[in-house]
Amino acid sequence: MSEPLKRPRFWGSQAASGLALISPTALYAILLLAAPLAATLVYSVMTDGYLTIIPRFQLCNYIGECHAQLADGTMAPEAYLGAWSDPIVRTLMARSLLVSVLVTAATVLLAYPVAYFVSFSVDASRKSLWLFMITIPFWTSYVIRVFMWNVMISRTGVINSVLQGLHIITDPLQMSFTLQAMVITLAHAYAPFAILPIYVALEKIDRSLLEAGQDLGETRFATFLRVTLPLSMTGVIAAVLIVFIPTIGDYVTPNLIGGGKIPMIANMIEKQMLKADNRALGSAIAVSAMLVVGLVSVIFLALNRRYLKGPT
Amino acid sequence: MTSGKPTMIEFQDVHKYYGDYHALRGISATIKAGEFFSLLGPSGCGKTTLLRTIAGFEGISSGVVLIDGKDVAGVPPNKRPTNMVFQSYAIFPHLSVAQNVGFGLRKDPRSVADKARAVDEALAMVGLSGYGARAAHALSGGQRQRVALARALILKPKVLLLDEPLSALDKKLRENMQVELIKLQRQVGITFILVTHDQEEALVMSDRIAVMFEGQIAQLDSPERLYRLPKTRAVANFIGTMNFLSAQILSEAGGQVEVEAQGLGRLQLDAEKQVTGTPSTNGATIGFRPETATLLFDGQQASDRETMATVEEVVYYGDMTYYDVLLDGTTAPVRLSMRNVFGRPVLDIGTRTRVGWSPGALVLFR
Amino acid sequence: MKIPVLRIYTVGYLLFLYCPIVILPIFAFNNSTAVAFPLQGFTTEWFSNVFHDAVLGHALKNSLLVAASTAVLATVLGTLAARANTRYQFKAAGPLMALIMLPMVLPEIIMAMALLVVLLSVGIPLSLFTIVLGHVLVCTPFAVAILTSAFQSLDKSLEEAAYDLGEGPVSTFRLIILPLVMPGIISAMLICFTISLDEFIVANFLGSGEPLLSTFIYGQLRFPKNVPNIMALGTLLVGVSITLLALAEFFRRRGLARTGAKDSGGFL
Numbered sequence: 001m002s003e004p005l006k007r008p009r010f011w012g013s014q015a016a017s018g019l020a021l022i023s024p025t026a027l028y029a030i031l032l033l034a035a036p037l038a039a040t041l042v043y044s045v046m047t048d049g050y051l052t053i054i055p056r057f058q059l060c061n062y063i064g065e066c067h068a069q070l071a072d073g074t075m076a077p078e079a080y081l082g083a084w085s086d087p088i089v090r091t092l093m094a095r096s097l098l099v100s101v102l103v104t105a106a107t108v109l110l111a112y113p114v115a116y117f118v119s120f121s122v123d124a125s126r127k128s129l130w131l132f133m134i135t136i137p138f139w140t141s142y143v144i145r146v147f148m149w150n151v152m153i154s155r156t157g158v159i160n161s162v163l164q165g166l167h168i169i170t171d172p173l174q175m176s177f178t179l180q181a182m183v184i185t186l187a188h189a190y191a192p193f194a195i196l197p198i199y200v201a202l203e204k205i206d207r208s209l210l211e212a213g214q215d216l217g218e219t220r221f222a223t224f225l226r227v228t229l230p231l232s233m234t235g236v237i238a239a240v241l242i243v244f245i246p247t248i249g250d251y252v253t254p255n256l257i258g259g260g261k262i263p264m265i266a267n268m269i270e271k272q273m274l275k276a277d278n279r280a281l282g283s284a285i286a287v288s289a290m291l292v293v294g295l296v297s298v299i300f301l302a303l304n305r306r307y308l309k310g311p312t
Numbered sequence: 313m314t315s316g317k318p319t320m321i322e323f324q325d326v327h328k329y330y331g332d333y334h335a336l337r338g339i340s341a342t343i344k345a346g347e348f349f350s351l352l353g354p355s356g357c358g359k360t361t362l363l364r365t366i367a368g369f370e371g372i373s374s375g376v377v378l379i380d381g382k383d384v385a386g387v388p389p390n391k392r393p394t395n396m397v398f399q400s401y402a403i404f405p406h407l408s409v410a411q412n413v414g415f416g417l418r419k420d421p422r423s424v425a426d427k428a429r430a431v432d433e434a435l436a437m438v439g440l441s442g443y444g445a446r447a448a449h450a451l452s453g454g455q456r457q458r459v460a461l462a463r464a465l466i467l468k469p470k471v472l473l474l475d476e477p478l479s480a481l482d483k484k485l486r487e488n489m490q491v492e493l494i495k496l497q498r499q500v501g502i503t504f505i506l507v508t509h510d511q512e513e514a515l516v517m518s519d520r521i522a523v524m525f526e527g528q529i530a531q532l533d534s535p536e537r538l539y540r541l542p543k544t545r546a547v548a549n550f551i552g553t554m555n556f557l558s559a560q561i562l563s564e565a566g567g568q569v570e571v572e573a574q575g576l577g578r579l580q581l582d583a584e585k586q587v588t589g590t591p592s593t594n595g596a597t598i599g600f601r602p603e604t605a606t607l608l609f610d611g612q613q614a615s616d617r618e619t620m621a622t623v624e625e626v627v628y629y630g631d632m633t634y635y636d637v638l639l640d641g642t643t644a645p646v647r648l649s650m651r652n653v654f655g656r657p658v659l660d661i662g663t664r665t666r667v668g669w670s671p672g673a674l675v676l677f678r
Numbered sequence: 679m680k681i682p683v684l685r686i687y688t689v690g691y692l693l694f695l696y697c698p699i700v701i702l703p704i705f706a707f708n709n710s711t712a713v714a715f716p717l718q719g720f721t722t723e724w725f726s727n728v729f730h731d732a733v734l735g736h737a738l739k740n741s742l743l744v745a746a747s748t749a750v751l752a753t754v755l756g757t758l759a760a761r762a763n764t765r766y767q768f769k770a771a772g773p774l775m776a777l778i779m780l781p782m783v784l785p786e787i788i789m790a791m792a793l794l795v796v797l798l799s800v801g802i803p804l805s806l807f808t809i810v811l812g813h814v815l816v817c818t819p820f821a822v823a824i825l826t827s828a829f830q831s832l833d834k835s836l837e838e839a840a841y842d843l844g845e846g847p848v849s850t851f852r853l854i855i856l857p858l859v860m861p862g863i864i865s866a867m868l869i870c871f872t873i874s875l876d877e878f879i880v881a882n883f884l885g886s887g888e889p890l891l892s893t894f895i896y897g898q899l900r901f902p903k904n905v906p907n908i909m910a911l912g913t914l915l916v917g918v919s920i921t922l923l924a925l926a927e928f929f930r931r932r933g934l935a936r937t938g939a940k941d942s943g944g945f946l
Contacts, residue, residue: 021766029777140699402836
């Protein structure tokens with residue numbers, strides 16, 4: 001008698017059905033996300049041409065000086081600096097990093113108590129209502145919200161007029177076009193991104209663990225530090241990443257709040273890609289930015305790896 | 313009993329692999345039409361897998377599964393003459409009770425009125441008359457189970473499959489449902505196949521039981537034979553409680569086996585009625601059920617043989633008391649069960665007592 | 679008495695979050711082009727400007743078209759992916775799902791820019807269609823998240839029960855699965871619609887001359903005189919967004935009630 005079949009055939013099996021079902025979405029993502037990202041990578045090492053990109057390998061978009069190729073095939077006499085060689089780009093990169101780190105820290109720190117409140121102090125039946133209320137602002141137009149902040153902090157804006165009207169100050173405060181204003185606006189924009197992952201992690205904590213700690217004589221604060229906080233770290237880590245990564249790519253806020261005077265790296269990318277038509281350089285800057293972000297994220301994850309291991 | 317009835321389900325050397333995991337290892341058995349059959353075993357023994365191969369939700373790697381004489385390889389569940397009651401009951405929450413029960417009648421050519429009548433009859437059969445308009449998700453566990461039953465039986469399948477249907481119910485409800493299921497099966501008259509890990513449940517409800525361990529059928533028998541003459545120590549341990557004493561086989565002749573048993577001395581046992589199992593390297597074992605030995609109180613006579621023992625532990629159960637006693641000459645206590653008789657005291661730990669027993673109630677495992 | 683510190687903090691935080699949105703309608707009715715206190719009296723001039731602006735009307739139509747298309751497409755793709763991921767096991771599931779969900783953590787500018795570059799190289803002209811392409815990319819992860827939760831709350835036995843009772847895969851989907859995840863589908867569509875309506879970065883990058891609401895607003899912000907009009911428009915937009923979201927939440931809760939599942943709070 002023949003050996004019974006150990007492995008069933010693929011076609012008609014579970015795996016085939018699953019793959020078939022996910023294929024339209026997956027194909028869409030591959031064609032419109034993976035491929036373009038790969039293309040960006042490729043462009044970043046190519047030569048800039050007149051309204052096109054010329055497939056000639058060069059690394060100078062990253063380091064060194066590059067020459068664009070003109071329409072007639074000759075190289076332009078003026079050189080432009082590669083991403084890492086250009087002090088402007090480096091400054092912008094550093095500033096973007098700084099802003100992102102500040103925003104992330106502020107957002108996550110301010111978000112944690114809110115997540116804690118909803119998880120521990122709110123009735124189960126009311127929780128989704130609170131969460132709903134917290135996430136509503138996020139769903140409204142980003143541009144409008146940033147614009148409103150801009151309006152509120154301007155010299156003749158709401159905040160100043162209130163403070164002056166109440167005679168707390170005489171001269172209007174200069175809040176626009178400052179780094180602090182940008183940080184506040186971004187913290188506002190990404191707040192729910194931080195609250196939700198922390199909330200989910202807190203919800204998963206077995207309440208009887210906390211009661212056990214108290215039963216053994218700990219104060220509530222000690223229980224928080226020794227039990228709740230470490231157990232919620234996966235949520236905090238997720239929150240950090242979810243806020244940090246998109247913040248770097250933000251350019252609306254620098255434009256509006258910063259008035260174009262405090263550009264971030266994304267503004268540079270926009271400039272190169274859309275206005276200056278140097279897609280090779282723009283790609284290089286974008287890839288560099290993503291590399292920096294990726295590196296910081298990896299370092300962050302590595303530092304916190306003990307919170308990521310084990311069952312959650 | 314069920315002998316002489318036609319075969320409804322037949323397994324011929326069925327194997328099933330999940331990747332490298334050998335879940336069913338050569339199952340061969342027949343299930344007769346109209347019987348209440350149970351698949352009994354601990355978690356992971358393959359009983360649910362076997363049930364699902366009948367239903368068609370699992371395929372097999374080799375062997376043959378016949379339903380009513382037909383090989384059902386490749387036949388999908390919706391075309392088999394079987395219906396299943398799932399462990400979670402799987403009641404469609406967005407439909408009413410009547411819509412749930414009538415779900416399988418969608419392609420039935422009968423008129424709407426006829427179908428409605430059939431639904432009402434099915435509901436009456438499970439004791440849920442008048443529940444038709446209720447929303448399915450608002451029912452209690454026991455009610456859901458009945459809806460699941462009605463939904464399956466309305467299609468008049470040849471075989472009803474039940475996957476641990478009572479495990480989610482509390483004890484009282486479970487006991488009531490056990491009796492109801494038996495009555496239902498007799499009323500409808502079709503083959504019921506039940507999967508359970510609760511041996512009491514299987515003993516109560518079944519005409520025959522297949523005890524499964526690790527993908528194989530250890531013994532397939534009626535409840536009485538399983539209880540009185542289990543084929544292996546594993547089966548003996550799984551069904552009820554069994555006491556074990558080591559023994560040595562001295563001689564065998566003329567259908568009689570002579571044994572020297574620890575604590576019980578020299579005995580003679582009937583080879584056909586009392587000896588079971590395959591020879592093992594561990595030596596033979598004598599087994600007996602707790603209710604087959606008795607504590608003898610002052611003045612009571614042993615009906616057969618008698619020996620001395622010391623009471624080690626007393627467990628009071630209300631209607632029964634279990635005594636763990638150490639028979640003279642043994643090293644580990646055995647459990648005896650005594651019905652509590654009004655006026656009779658419960659013995660203390662440490663009491664020396666006489667124990668009455670009979671060689672005819674013993675089982676010898678080789 | 680114990681001071682509910684956390685509660686006060688959270689309420690304060692919420693006020694901070696709602697600040698800009700709340701101020702919006704206040705000044706949308708304010709009879710002044712300066713957005714400052716004290717208020718100058720009530721007027722509906724700004725709103726009537728909004729309703730009579732032809733370019734704005736055009737932008738609105740475009741935005742609605744794009745948002746509707748995005749909602750449908752993203753929900754369809756999201757449903758397929760969520761179903762595949764929850765029901766079947768296949769090795770490629772992990773990496774593919776990671777790719778599909780990637781837009782949630784990528785800066786939009788990177789995605790928009792990469793897509794732009796490729797579209798231009800291939801020679802596809804920018805238009806509303808390309809904006810829809812970008813928006814679907816952004817919205818699909820949200821649809822997947824909502825629908826994954828919807829599919830996960832389905833008991834797998836329900837499907838098997840339907841088969842057992844005589845149905846095939848297609849009719850099972852139609853009669854059992856679809857009705858039970860329908861609230862999730864509607865939720866996803868509403869959310870995707872809202873995201874698309876409010877989305878700016880992709881629209882800016884992948885749009886041509888055709889205006890959308892968000893790009894229109896962005897362009898108008900340079901002109902202080904138009905600020906009150908923008909406030910009025912913003913008020914309307916925010917009102918619509920909140921309404922759609924409330925509807926989405928309503929459907930999500932109704933879905934849970936129908937299946938009798940527990941409410942874990944939100945789209946997670």
